[in-house]
Amino acid sequence: MSESLRISLAFLALATLFVVAPHLIASGVALTMMSLMGVMIIFALSYNMLLGQTGLLSFGHAVYYGLAGFCAAHAMNLIASNKLPIPLPAIPLVGAVAGLVFGIIFGAISTRRAGTVFSMISLGLGELVAAFALVLHTFFGGEEGIATNRVKLAPFLGYRFGPQIQVYYLIAFWCFVCVVLMYALTRTPFGRMCNAVRDNPERAEFVGYSTQRIRFQTFVLSAMFAGVAGALAAINFELMNSQAIGAGTSGQVLLMTFVGGVGHFAGPIIGAVLITFLQISLSDITKAWMLYFGLLFILVVMFSPGGIAGWLALHQPLLRGGRIVRLIPAYSLAAIPLAANLLGGILLIELAHHMLVEAQSGGSILRVFGVSMDGASVWPWLCAVVLFFGGALGLRAIWPRIGDAWALATADEASP
Amino acid sequence: MLQLITFSTLNGILYGMLLFMMASGLTLIFSMMGVLNFAHASFYMIGAYFGFEISRRIGFWPAFFVAPLLVGALGALIERYGLRRVHRFGHIAELLFTFGLAFVLEELVNMIWGKLPVDYRVPPSLDFVAFRLFDTTYPAYRIFMLATAVAMFAFLLIVLKRTRVGLIIQAALTHPNMVAMLGHDVPTVFMAVFGVGAALAGLAGVIAGPALVTQPSMAALLGPILFVVIVVGGLGSLGGAFVASLLIGLVQTFAVAINVSLADVIGPFAASAFGELGRAPLAQIAPVLPYLMLVLVLVFKPTGLFGNRET
Numbered sequence: 001m002s003e004s005l006r007i008s009l010a011f012l013a014l015a016t017l018f019v020v021a022p023h024l025i026a027s028g029v030a031l032t033m034m035s036l037m038g039v040m041i042i043f044a045l046s047y048n049m050l051l052g053q054t055g056l057l058s059f060g061h062a063v064y065y066g067l068a069g070f071c072a073a074h075a076m077n078l079i080a081s082n083k084l085p086i087p088l089p090a091i092p093l094v095g096a097v098a099g100l101v102f103g104i105i106f107g108a109i110s111t112r113r114a115g116t117v118f119s120m121i122s123l124g125l126g127e128l129v130a131a132f133a134l135v136l137h138t139f140f141g142g143e144e145g146i147a148t149n150r151v152k153l154a155p156f157l158g159y160r161f162g163p164q165i166q167v168y169y170l171i172a173f174w175c176f177v178c179v180v181l182m183y184a185l186t187r188t189p190f191g192r193m194c195n196a197v198r199d200n201p202e203r204a205e206f207v208g209y210s211t212q213r214i215r216f217q218t219f220v221l222s223a224m225f226a227g228v229a230g231a232l233a234a235i236n237f238e239l240m241n242s243q244a245i246g247a248g249t250s251g252q253v254l255l256m257t258f259v260g261g262v263g264h265f266a267g268p269i270i271g272a273v274l275i276t277f278l279q280i281s282l283s284d285i286t287k288a289w290m291l292y293f294g295l296l297f298i299l300v301v302m303f304s305p306g307g308i309a310g311w312l313a314l315h316q317p318l319l320r321g322g323r324i325v326r327l328i329p330a331y332s333l334a335a336i337p338l339a340a341n342l343l344g345g346i347l348l349i350e351l352a353h354h355m356l357v358e359a360q361s362g363g364s365i366l367r368v369f370g371v372s373m374d375g376a377s378v379w380p381w382l383c384a385v386v387l388f389f390g391g392a393l394g395l396r397a398i399w400p401r402i403g404d405a406w407a408l409a410t411a412d413e414a415s416p
Numbered sequence: 417m418l419q420l421i422t423f424s425t426l427n428g429i430l431y432g433m434l435l436f437m438m439a440s441g442l443t444l445i446f447s448m449m450g451v452l453n454f455a456h457a458s459f460y461m462i463g464a465y466f467g468f469e470i471s472r473r474i475g476f477w478p479a480f481f482v483a484p485l486l487v488g489a490l491g492a493l494i495e496r497y498g499l500r501r502v503h504r505f506g507h508i509a510e511l512l513f514t515f516g517l518a519f520v521l522e523e524l525v526n527m528i529w530g531k532l533p534v535d536y537r538v539p540p541s542l543d544f545v546a547f548r549l550f551d552t553t554y555p556a557y558r559i560f561m562l563a564t565a566v567a568m569f570a571f572l573l574i575v576l577k578r579t580r581v582g583l584i585i586q587a588a589l590t591h592p593n594m595v596a597m598l599g600h601d602v603p604t605v606f607m608a609v610f611g612v613g614a615a616l617a618g619l620a621g622v623i624a625g626p627a628l629v630t631q632p633s634m635a636a637l638l639g640p641i642l643f644v645v646i647v648v649g650g651l652g653s654l655g656g657a658f659v660a661s662l663l664i665g666l667v668q669t670f671a672v673a674i675n676v677s678l679a680d681v682i683g684p685f686a687a688s689a690f691g692e693l694g695r696a697p698l699a700q701i702a703p704v705l706p707y708l709m710l711v712l713v714l715v716f717k718p719t720g721l722f723g724n725r726e727t
Contacts, residue, residue: 051508057511120452124711125707128711131707132704247640251515254512288527290526291527294516294520298513301505357530
């Protein structure tokens with residue numbers, strides 16, 4: 001199978017998935033979640049244009065997402081009040097232009113340097129804009145934000161975009177367009193130069209490119225796509241507030257992109273889908289979900305810097321010859337202590353959280369995975385500690401076996 | 417007016433010295449290891465909470481000495497078992513690690529001490545009026561904070577400039593490989609510097625906790641300002657960090673105290689030219705000023721005020 005055919009098939013599969021997803025899981029919650037996932041996929045992919053492809057770690061990417069979202073909300077209100085003949089599906093273009101303009105303004109300042117200094121400047125600019133958001137009430141709407149109504153716009157082909165399912169398809173359409181565009185961008189000479197600037201800026205300069213210019217161009221394009229995501233968020237929520245612009249949102253997109261995997265185009269997509277899903281479902285199950293996110297992030301940074309996509313990509317060559325079967329015994333052996341370790345960790349966090357936060361009002365009984373236990377007695381704590389440390393020791397003991405299994409699985413690769 | 421100027425200057429210097437207690441560690445860590453420690457302000461927060469917990473159980477003075485040591489030990493452990501592990505993945509991974517760490521520490525504090533501010537009070541032994549000027553009293557605790565900060569500054573200066581350890585640290589700043597060649601254990605030096613930096617931030621937390629508010633968001637509020645300080649002062653320059661800390665401390669304090677808007681200064685023209693920004697009193701714009709300063713410095717003098725390396 002040729003490569004271009006494979007890529008076309010992958011995009012075809014993605015488009016089909018977008019179309020059939022609401023029919024596979026027909027529930028209101030799932031639809032809301034999938035709409036949000038679509039927005040976050042664009043946002044995370046635009047972030048990865050900076051972090052993964054050009055090596056620029058930004059702590060203020062939410063600025064472009066948020067500012068474009070505010071611009072889109074204002075544009076929608078303006079169109080609705082003046083009865084302009086602009087339909088809702090064109091609003092993301094407003095976001096794109098807003099992202100582009102702000103990208104040009106702030107990019108000119110921040111892309112002068114790369115590396116750690118770029119990160120610091122992006123953080124400073126993010127804080128600057130977030131601080132301004134509290135001063136300029138007309139644009140940012142103060143505490144309550146800017147509300148808008150997507151139904152008030154001119155109908156498009158008879159659709160008014162009131163029901164969530166119509167909004168979902170609007171988001172899915174733009175998400176697909178942006179994914180294709182951003183993928184195409186990585187295949188152009190410009191995309192390759194971005195990688196060169198990331199890997200070896202000195203050589204990129206010698207080839208005759210200005211690294212600063214490449215950084216600036218990527219930054220502007222990335223801000224533009226973030227703007228599309230921001231406009232879609234404004235359409236989806238019909239509300240923009242200063243939270244969308246703040247450090248929390250910037251941190252969230254970093255978390256998604258990095259956990260998904262920065263080295264792979266599909267990484268941020270995986271991350272956006274997974275983290276959005278966890279965010280919505282975990283916050284129902286446990287109140288300490290933010291802590292789990294932080295720990296997940298640190299674990300990925302420490303043990304799997306390629307993220308989920310990087311880990312999967314490692315196994316891809318083994319899949320072809322069916323050699324991956326040779327890893328199964330070692331992996332299933334390691335799964336036991338890993339599960340014990342995770343279970344112990346979760347138990348510890350839940351026990352601690354319950355006893356510290358909720359025990360005064362709700363008593364010391366708590367349920368973890370459907371099992372009731374008394375946080376005031378010593379037994380659950382003892383179990384948790386034994387599971388946690390036993391699992392950690394077990395993992396340590398089994399680790400060499402995984403290395404052996406890897407050596408075995410890849411052994412005859414060189415001499416087929 | 418004179419009263420306002422005197423007290424704002426005093427408070428500004430105090431705030432600046434507090435900033436410097438943290439910025440000095442941050443800039444030392446940055447110039448030695450190239451790690452921009454995102455979690456530095458978290459150590460300040462942990463210091464305040466440790467101080468609160470120890471002074472509640474034992475007393476303020478034990479807390480004053482023990483809490484910074486605990487925070488320093490925590491910092492050294494994090495360097496040894498966390499940061500050093502991700503070091504081989506490069507600077508971005510290190511930055512991400514400290515970013516995640518700041519997040520986790522805030523959540524842990526949230527969990528242990530709750531989301532609301534804790535009741536961390538000025539100890540009774542220091543709770544009296546130091547002096548009275550223009551009919552306004554100045555609390556002794558603030559003088560104590562100032563004295564602590566100045567003592568710490570002197571200590572740091574003496575250690576860095578007059579001792580053998582300081583010599584090695586200074587050498588490791590610019591030529592870590594050469595220092596390693598000479599037989600010094602550079603990773604241990606790094607760990608020690610990280611630990612001392614964390615301890616200083618912790619000390620700042622212990623003394624600032626009662627005067628400011630001890631709450632989980634205190635790290636997120638102060639962290640970005642610290643970055644502004646070290647960039648404006650010039651990365652890796654202790655003197656620059658000192659001047660920038662005082663500058664930002666004074667600017668912040670004066671901006672909050674002066675209730676003048678742009679429109680008051682240049683007339684109604686400003687209101688039409690700058691809109692809401694022109695009418696907003698300076699006190700409201702105060703949070704923006706440090707970041708504005710950061711952008712201006714980066715545009716006009718990218719090395720920072722006293723730095724010699726291009727940022």
